[in-house]
Amino acid sequence: MRLSRYLLPVSKESPADAQIVSHKLMLRAGLVRQTAAGIYAWLPLGLRVLRKIERIVREEQDRAGAVELLMPTLQSAELWRESGRYDAYGPEMLRIRDRHEREMLYGPTNEEMVTALFRDAARSYRDLPRILYHIQWKFRDEVRPRFGVMRGREFLMKDAYSFDLDEAGARHSYNRMFVAYLNTFARMGLRAIPMQADTGPIGGDLSHEFIVLAPTGESDVFYHSNWERPAALSAVDFEDVGGLQAIVSSYTADYAATDEKRDPAREAEAGAALRQSRGVEVGHIFYFGTKYSAAMKLSVQARDGSDVVPHMGSYGIGVSRLVGAIIEASHDEAGIIWPDAVAPYRVGLITLRADDPGCVALAEDLYARLTAAGIETLYDDRDERGGAKFATMDLIGLPWQIVIGPKGVARGVVEVKRRATGEKQELSPEEALARVSGR
Amino acid sequence: MRLSRYLLPVSKESPADAQIVSHKLMLRAGLVRQTAAGIYAWLPLGLRVLRKIERIVREEQDRAGAVELLMPTLQSAELWRESGRYDAYGPEMLRIRDRHEREMLYGPTNEEMVTALFRDAARSYRDLPRILYHIQWKFRDEVRPRFGVMRGREFLMKDAYSFDLDEAGARHSYNRMFVAYLNTFARMGLRAIPMQADTGPIGGDLSHEFIVLAPTGESDVFYHSNWERPAALSAVDFEDVGGLQAIVSSYTADYAATDEKRDPAREAEAGAALRQSRGVEVGHIFYFGTKYSAAMKLSVQARDGSDVVPHMGSYGIGVSRLVGAIIEASHDEAGIIWPDAVAPYRVGLITLRADDPGCVALAEDLYARLTAAGIETLYDDRDERGGAKFATMDLIGLPWQIVIGPKGVARGVVEVKRRATGEKQELSPEEALARVSGR
Known part of the structure; x- marks a missing residue:
């Protein structure tokens, strides 16, 4: 969504x-x-x-x-x-x-x-x-x-x-x-x-x-x-x-x-x-x-x-x-902090810059792949500040966050955060998909 | 069920x-x-x-x-x-x-x-x-x-x-x-x-x-x-x-x-x-x-x-x-006559003789296989007359009926009936499974 x-x-x-x-x-x-x-x-x-x-x-x-x-x-x-x-x-x-x-x-x-x-x-x-x-x-x-x-x-x-x-x-x-x-x-x-x-x-x-x-x-x-x-x-x-x-x-x-x-x-x-x-x-x-x-x-x-x-x-x-x-x-x-089994969505996907074509392209691609994989994803595609998006994601407590920013895009990585522990990892988009799918 | x-x-x-x-x-x-x-x-x-x-x-x-x-x-x-x-x-x-x-x-x-x-x-x-x-x-x-x-x-x-x-x-x-x-x-x-x-x-x-x-x-x-x-x-x-x-x-x-x-x-x-x-x-x-x-x-x-x-x-x-x-x-x-998409169960499975071990064994086996295949099945396992079971199945209108009787068991076949048309076929259990699965 x-x-x-x-x-x-x-x-x-x-x-x-x-x-x-x-x-x-x-x-x-x-x-x-x-x-x-x-x-x-x-x-x-x-x-x-x-x-x-x-x-x-x-x-x-x-x-x-x-x-x-x-x-x-x-x-x-x-x-x-x-x-x-x-x-x-x-x-x-x-x-x-x-x-x-x-x-x-x-x-x-x-x-x-x-x-x-x-x-x-x-x-x-x-x-x-x-x-x-x-x-x-x-x-x-x-x-x-x-x-x-x-x-x-x-x-x-x-x-x-x-x-x-x-x-x-x-x-x-x-x-x-x-x-x-x-x-x-x-x-x-x-x-x-x-x-x-x-x-x-x-x-x-x-x-x-x-x-x-x-x-x-x-x-x-x-x-x-x-x-x-x-x-x-x-x-x-x-x-x-x-x-x-x-x-x-x-x-x-x-x-x-x-x-x-x-x-x-x-x-x-x-x-x-x-x-x-x-x-x-x-x-x-x-x-x-x-x-x-x-x-x-x-x-x-x-x-x-x-x-x-x-x-x-x-x-x-x-x-x-x-x-x-x-x-x-x-x-x-x-x-x-929703337990996985009752979370409204499993993943929150954030673009840090809605005006950056590289960010948007990667986010759209990941969103399509998450959806195709049957992983319920809430995609924050709005033109808002990163800080507000982070706060919203933490507030609503989805188990996983994937953050896509211009610097990461340049290096081919996204940030994956586990809401419960706060643990963050930089991963390739493929690794991120595997990580949040739990398979 | x-x-x-x-x-x-x-x-x-x-x-x-x-x-x-x-x-x-x-x-x-x-x-x-x-x-x-x-x-x-x-x-x-x-x-x-x-x-x-x-x-x-x-x-x-x-x-x-x-x-x-x-x-x-x-x-x-x-x-x-x-x-x-x-x-x-x-x-x-x-x-x-x-x-x-x-x-x-x-x-x-x-x-x-x-x-x-x-x-x-x-x-x-x-x-x-x-x-x-x-x-x-x-x-x-x-x-x-x-x-x-x-x-x-x-x-x-x-x-x-x-x-x-x-x-x-x-x-x-x-x-x-x-x-x-x-x-x-x-x-x-x-x-x-x-x-x-x-x-x-x-x-x-x-x-x-x-x-x-x-x-x-x-x-x-x-x-x-x-x-x-x-x-x-x-x-x-x-x-x-x-x-x-x-x-x-x-x-x-x-x-x-x-x-x-x-x-x-x-x-x-x-x-x-x-x-x-x-x-x-x-x-x-x-x-x-x-x-x-x-x-x-x-x-x-x-x-x-x-x-x-x-x-x-x-x-x-x-x-x-x-x-x-x-x-x-x-x-x-x-x-x-329920359209397939809204039928409460896809298949009604009937044993004609609840006191016949061969009928019961085949019915139990088919029920397990239907269930394992994700085909919603209502299994009439009660000790009732065949006529009453047929009438109930026609009344509740499940799209498919599979009837298991002693004579069929002896010949290795079951009867498959499409409720909407009344069309009946004698099929092997495997064929019956394939027929009702619609695949």
Whole structure:
């Protein structure tokens, strides 16, 4: 993409209303704009990050055996009356009346709707187990929306729901999601630790929060240094019940707790291995048994002909929130440092002199070759000062920068910079291509 | 995907509340379920079609030079007061009050919001021209939602907005979208004809509707037989102002009109070349000058230092509506016939006997090879009667079926059926793979 044809309103100044670093950087780097309190438009660069995150989440859900569907944003109040939550849910639920005065709401979550859909579709034990998920905008009418997309009102969430014939099956579904989450966050370059959590108003008796470690995170977390192991588990067999349980048991054996859940005895036991950091919650998984299936009269025929009420769980990932969480975990003074897997473009290509034919010719040639090689490139072809272009590239945090200046052109070299380390190398255009392609 | 792990609630009976064929087939084939009046959940198979259509729309928008962003579903009333449309828009606008009694609405369209975003981002002539688009859920509170996703209340729309320094530039942007639309619909296997349209409440003085020909469509259309030419124009240079205008002029030279816009003189002129059909509107493009930019005080600095108010246009495609439109245009007695480009899976693989080890072994082997070759396959591995499996495959309309039965296995052959023609061939597994891969 040529910057001369893009929409990237960057700014040097830190916006006055932004308190945390991810919010500041998302505004400064032109990723989002607030359009109403706690509601954001995703500008082109921000949308690309959001889509990369969404894709990773989707791939790992699919790999774990979940099936994607898409439920609408608006729901009928009737549905929520079936579970009893319509009256129980507080003012965070945005209630709406349509032109016929029918009571509607903007879905904050989808337990009721997915239970109704499954009730309509499933007849017998052959239709279970299933994990259904969707990635859809939700709305929670926060009284004080803040921290940008980290605590917005309209937000993108992946929510999955499992249906099993019994508790043992539900535990396996829970484990599928547990391990899928470890992989999901690891692929984004994040260290995310599952921590025992209260189940809150959603109900149930087994629950973990996934917390990303970020020095500027919202809450204190405490964990054993064993958590500093690599978390990617790509060779998992999700059908292997025992194997999956062993992974989950191994990962939950080590101490990790939020501030509210600290355990002095286990911290003493950890001793010098105890670590403290700050964190951002990016996922939350629950097993809640037959809470919704019983209330909403979902049952299927068991193998022996009897009726059985499925056991359920739900599994959320804050997709839009992750954009902020990743920035909290990965930035410096100059701006964002995107992990490769979620970077909006892999390479930023800069011409130092838009009026120098040699610079422009080499830049155009490299841009064409990068594009042909399938390397996503943002090409700053504008007639701007070099200093402003450097600052913009550092701010928006693409993993690689290639800088083309008249002096280098004369010597047949370009400068390649790795954003994360600041390391710079002078390379021939061919070497630069190979370097940034990572092949 | 194995059908034994999928969610595909098909039904033999035609639902009583569905009046048109696409609505009936979408319910019967388990593509969608209504969750409230005019609001649908997209089940796994339907979602795949929706995403394929969305991807084609996106690729053709990108090719034409449009830049993608994503605006939120909810908007503030304030924004619509700036254009004067908050009070002017009728009861189709879903008006909402949040917990602080702020007036909000569920966006039926985004002229105001995109104008505000561009006003915030653009400073000078260098920032123009631009075409910005998004693909987002919209809501229009139809008094009588009907025809399934064809006239639903919550629907997925691609809406693009162009910003140009003058009318000539705006005309070029209009032409970009005009040609992009020809390509978009052609890629979906549709014959879509642009027809002069009234601009309606959105305003402006240049507008075309794109109408897909479908024997069961909602309205009568009349056109010259020249429209029966191939419409794909993949080698277009979208930067070539004159070339693009020539394409548009050529395409609009031939007569085509909806029932309300018929021209007896031109129909007489067409004579024997006049065709009549029925059609479904799937796109609508408008040029409306400075209507919104002037009302909302969007201006940029011109090259000479003066202020200039950009000329705008807007360009919609009904993404979710297209799922229905394609079915209207492509079905038979037995069910849907998906064009290859939008089919949820390319191949349906059937084992006739789930209790025959030879059938199962060959089916599993072929499934693995199809998947490894990147050919999207829905594998009916369930223990069901052959007749029910055939009926389901015809109903859901995948382009190719591969049937594996005991007699064929004994002779080393499988049956390959092309859904659109019904043509069947006995082929070796290797030949079958080559046949369905289309390579």
